[in-house]
Amino acid sequence: MSSSGFTTCLWFDGRAEEAADYYLSVFKDGTIGRIGRYTDAGPGEPGSVMVVEFEINGQKFIGLNGGPQFTFSEAISFQIHCADEAEADYYHAELTKDGGEESDCGWVKDRFGLSWQVIPPGAIDLIGDHDPERAARATAAMLKMKKLDVAEMRRAADGFSG
Structure with a gap:
């Protein structure tokens, strides 16, 4: 296993970037990392946010815009x-x-x-x-x-x- 620990992936329905911004407003020790966007390969709208990396209080997260299938x-x-x-x-x-x-x-x-x-x-x-x-x-x-x-x-x- 890598020594970099775990990253928690949180599934959102089109609101991953909004969620990351929200969590950084609540938890003052945080940063936004890379933002990945959908391409013509899909399945999301090309150019829309697919994933956003963020960290709060030392915990790494990825917000994934995966759709409405899971809550x-x-x-x-x-x-x-x-x-x-x-x-x-x-x-x-x-x-x-x-x-x-x-x-x-x-x-x-x-x-x-x-x-x-x-x-x-x-x-x-x-x-x-x-x-x-x-x-x-x-x-x-x-x-x-x-x-x-x-x-x-x-x-x-x-x-x-x-």
Whole structure:
């Protein structure tokens, strides 16, 4: 295997360049790379964008304009491990605006239908606590949430309600 790691290919229906620009507006550490265009060989319109390479937060992606045959599902998601609550608030807000939507347990879908898990610091530690009863209480609290509230998860883990 090459030492250059993995590249995630994301399938879009004609909106790959728009998506890449959007992700670079949300994640400030990013760049656009090469843009490949369809030729007379098809299957897309000659000159239209076929693929766009981009990188965000050190992760390489290719946006492919493959057509309407495939769409995203929650079976694949990207986790965003946030440095603090403000960062979690930022990503939750940015990814749900303009047609995005929040889901359960800190998951959101962006306007392209791609799923993200916005994880504030401490959340994973609480649901993975070495004390199974604390972990169960934190998990039960988390399962009732849309956006994760670590303070509330901690109160639940400690045995305090509401």
